[in-house]
Amino acid sequence: MKFSKLSLFVLLLSGSFHFAQNQKFSIAEAVNGLRSNLAVKNISQFSWSDDNKYFYQSAKNSYLKTEISTLRQDTLVSLHQLNKDLSPENRLKTIPKITFVSDDKGYYAQNSKYFRIERSGKDWKVNEWIVLDDNAENAEVLSNNQGIVYTVKNNLFLNKNGKVTAITTDQDENIINGKAVHQQEFGINKGIFISPDQSKIAFYRMDQTMVGDYPIIDWSVTPAVNKNIKYPMAGTPSHHVTLGVYDLKTNTKNFLNIEGDPEQYLTSITWNPDSKSIFVGVLNRDQNDMKMNQYNASTGNFIKKLFEEQSDKYVEPQHPLLFLPNSKTDFIWQSQRTGYNHLFHYNTEKGLIAQLTKGNWLVTDIVGFNEKKKEIVYVSTQESPLEQHLYKLDWTNYKTQRLDQGAGIHSGILSKDGTYLYDTYSSDNVPRRVNLINTHTLKTKNILNSENPLKNYQRPIIKNVTLKAEDGTQLFGKIILPIDFNAEKKYPVIVYLYNGPHAQLITDSFPASGNLWYEYMAQKGYIVFTMDGRGSSNRGLKFEQAIFRNAGEVEMKDQLKGVDYLKSLPYVDADKLGIHGWSYGGFMTTCFMLKNPDIFKVAVAGGPVIDWNMYEIMYTERYMDSPQNNPEGYKKANLLDKVQNLKGHLLMIHGAQDNVVVWQHSLKFLKAAVDHSVQLDYFVYPVHEHNVLGKDRVHLMQKVTDYFDEYLMK
Template sequence: MKNIKNSLYLFLLLSLPVLGQQKITLEEIWGGAFRTQGMYSLEAMKNTNQYTVLNGGWGSGQIDLYDFATLEKVTTIISSKDFSELDGIDSYTFSPDEKKVLIAVNSEQIFRHSFVADYFIYDIASKKLVRLSDNKVQEPTFSADNSKIAYGYNNNLYVYDMATGATKQITTDGVKNAVINGITDWVYEEEFAFVRAYDWNAAGDKIAYIRFDESEVPEFSMDIYQGGLYPQQYSFKYPKAGENNSKVSLHIYDVKNNTTQKIAFTNIDAYYIPRIKWTNDEQTLSVQLINRHQNDLNLVFVNGNSGKVTPVLHETDKAYVDITDNLTFLNDNSFIWTSEKDGFNHIYHYDKSGKLIRQVTKGDWEVTAYYGFDKKTGNIFYQSVENGSVNRDVYRIALTGKNKTRLTQKTGTNNATFSPNFEYFINSFSSAQEPTSYALLNAKNGKEVKEIANNNALKDRLVNYNLPTKEFTTIKTDKGHELNAWMIKPANFDSSKKYPLFMYQYSGPGSQEVANKWNSYNDYWFLMLAQQGYIVACVDGRGTGFKGADFKKVTYKELGKYEVEDQIDAAKVLGRYDYVDASRIGIFGWSFGGFMSSNCILKGNDVFKMAIAVAPVTNWRLYDSVYTERYMQTPQENASGYDDNSPISHVGKLEGSYLLIHGTADDNVHVQNTMLMVEALIQANKQFDWAIYPDKNHGIYGGATRLQLFTKMTNFIKEKL
């Protein structure tokens, strides 16, 4: 697949400032003229009150150490300029004692999260650099005792001994497209959002890992053209809805004895193993197990010596249970857990046996991030939408559920990186009006200690464009549903005129597009369209997130029914505004949003004049098992849920202008979706426009691709709307 570093080089070249113009251009947007400055690869240290940032441009790169209290640079830990072996630094991780650093270079992306790279071990004191392996490997991780590094290579696990330089292969049955040890398969990576499926215990003498037997998973292949005389085929295991998934099993490897035991989960449905994590007890492993429907979750403890399994927590839901990374063990092995069981996502504290001690946070609002627990003060730090579902704030609360304090005062989107002693945090803030800035805040009272960085130069430069503002509102549909929305009007807006309306949405379960944060690349495109006389609006319908479980899970078993209904109903409400031309309403979406925009122009053919669908799912039967079945069950159980809301089932209703776009190397939403949609449209004798991007994945980028793509979509809007 793509080489991460080459893509970064191209991005940096395209990111050179472009002289400001009164009108936004696509060349500026995709040339990086509006890119914000940030703190790249910001990491808080664990053992000292310091943090690191990866600084430097292309062909270089250095890890700089800073003091949290003063924000002063302490030292440069390593600079790639000092080592011929380092062609820049892609990423880095510290050993538990923070005396060594694992450095990745020459990274090559595999799928969305996974990649292989050349790794080097850097000893900070001696300033010596040692190559981990002659091969490009995956997910190397230090042992807790700082003596070894485990990693994945060719579907097997290996352990490198730093003292001797010797490498031991600990699994031997790994085979491409058959068996994977310690690294997730495609669907786990994409839908359970992790790649490293192994974990060291606190003593450094055990490695727990998941084994994936994907031999019975159907194989998907796609042609890769690359300009050659003959295309090459790329094949990988991809379980579509209702098909066989990998058979997963849990194993614990004893480093000292060189033995492996397989763990048996008797009388517990262990169809998926979406998380494993060693507790503070060095011989106790926590394992999350969930059934195929993903509505019955078990947290169990496994004894690393005997293999004994002890049930700890059991959670069920009438729809589905979300998997998170919020499980945190305290010193006594009691643990923090987040759950939607009271209707909103909140923090809970359980003792080490799984008995509930208390619900820590409560209210008709959602906890959106868990930052950590300060054992000295007994405080938990978290992010939530308590200040409105489109905003994010950082809070402190005692483990007892008392003394809650809001630590961020600016309304918008706040994210925190805490110092190891929880005395300070670096707050990144942005809103629809304010570009991203970074400041050091006091964790006791939230007072700003010092600004670290801002994007005032970008804000000043944008003044010349006289850009309209993004207005946040709530739309109430005729059915009585209140939906978050934003609208961008032309800067010279005249309420006595009629404007065409261009709607954007994503609408996937638990997602959010109506958020009070700084502009994305898409936002600049919308601002450009507003400059050219369009009103642009976005509505988060039912099924989206951060407004409670009932609002999110109403779409269960019927993806595309209520979400489409809400977009059509919202368009009708907006169409009644005096300044909106109801005969000129269009809609656009990508991925799930493409599925939505396709359905909207078909089911809402009396409302929408045009639609653009990029990389859309056109029938959920064609998408992966974990995601689709979480929300729909299997096609065998819920055939009507799949087919009634499939755009392919409604092609005969097409009356407006429809642009369909897809990349041929999309490993996520396969181009098969578009091909079957195209065939259905042809057989229905419907005229439409479409564009295929050779060898482009789900993101459809690389070189001039995004510029050409957005030029095509812009021209389509101008012609059809």
């Protein structure tokens, strides 16, 4: 056989390409690689300049400044420039995260010290600004650069250019000020809310003296030390939350006069742009009735109710009001009232003006505004439940237009005037691409096209799967086939699942598998299957609320559709099926082993909910109602009286300091197993909370892998 020079070159090239892709993942790379040596290149600390002509990003030893029109890049401030003004004890080893309050001023924090920086000619001056208590947390900087509000233990403080004022002085450590409340449900991620004019500070005050103590033991010291936390379990007394307002000018504080059950939830805290009033979403404990109320910030008195949302299942506010630019009356409210999260235009005097977005898809984020063009830039699943794209919406005529290009998961940062959009996205085969988009012309400039860090590794075949639930609902999944897949062979299968609220496993993002550990297992000869059943996120209320009052029932039926699909494949060994999940997925894994004990031979359940009576109030009572109102649902979901059904091999894993799904869940399951003479395997991570992270996660996933190798591969 004769070869032309071209064909010989192609043969040699393909041979070297095959060799280049022959590398296998180590367990460390499979677990933490995408956060370490296999991380996808990214732009760090991106921000727009005030004049909308430049953008900033941090590099190893500097912040860079890039001109949008030409993409010409220059150093904005360097590590050397910062260190020139600093004393030896304050000198920096790497460039800090700088918050630029203007193009020539900013600040950064180093431990408990805050430093101001200011451009001086071609150089920068650095001055120590404020030193906080070493135990300071939750710091919020006043945007007029005059001070910092923060918490120390359970109280709230203001440091105004070195002068410290105690805003609260509660002696009981179980009365907490200025921190996130309600177990950080309802989109709550902070407890300090500074008024637009910087004259007042609103803050959460949570009284949890009526909530029972729960022990969390620190086993890393000898003797072990107990630290009680307040953990309100479903059906038990809940904490009482109020909202305080501190006036910086008068050094006085008052509390809003919010009527109703003291166990109700206060959400969506929003200052009126005039700084004279505050809007609060008042949600009843049953979570099926929310009133959006307005209160006078100075007197605390109720002004009026703007609107009310009710449901026969639950109302779940997740966002504050978002006022239109330079308006004190018009705002955007995100609501699921139509079955999907959409945008509604309200006026504080006239009420509802219009529903701005409509359809069987949902808005996932509001990126910002272009005031001049009367446009809102937002992210939605309009193209596909597996994708997220950027759109602009004219809030006067409701016309929408997609801004980005390329399938996948997009997110954006809008320039201050709304003219330019920083668009970063990935898809199954695009590790990361970053574009600058002119929101008017839609002209795009690519500023980053990341190389595939996995290009030299053996990658499995990954196929998208669409199945149907019993009611005809589409269910999206993925099947990852073993390396060197041979359709004539039969392979063991691992099903990975979560299938609980606020989580979506299947998206069009990088890597296509969704998890390098799946690919690691494929390299070892496993098929891996994962699917989002009803109850999962980003599919609308009907999809999510299908589990209401019956956790573990509808999800089980949907996952069984996945099992049926797997068993229909000639290359699946139906006698060698394994299942793995964590948290809600750990609950589902254990459910399968006890309610359908003949399907899976091997299971690993991590941090599992075993009895919903022992999980926190806000989450549990939203999806399960209260134990008093839904005793049958709680009984069906309780796994303690079903342990005797276990047939296969079950490894249960828990963090000993877990303050989310408390350790007692799996300990009670162990006791039930002993009582029924049922054998199972068990492992505890003594220094970890709900998730095992960092280097110890490699140990965790090696243990999971070894368990499947021992009982499923052989």
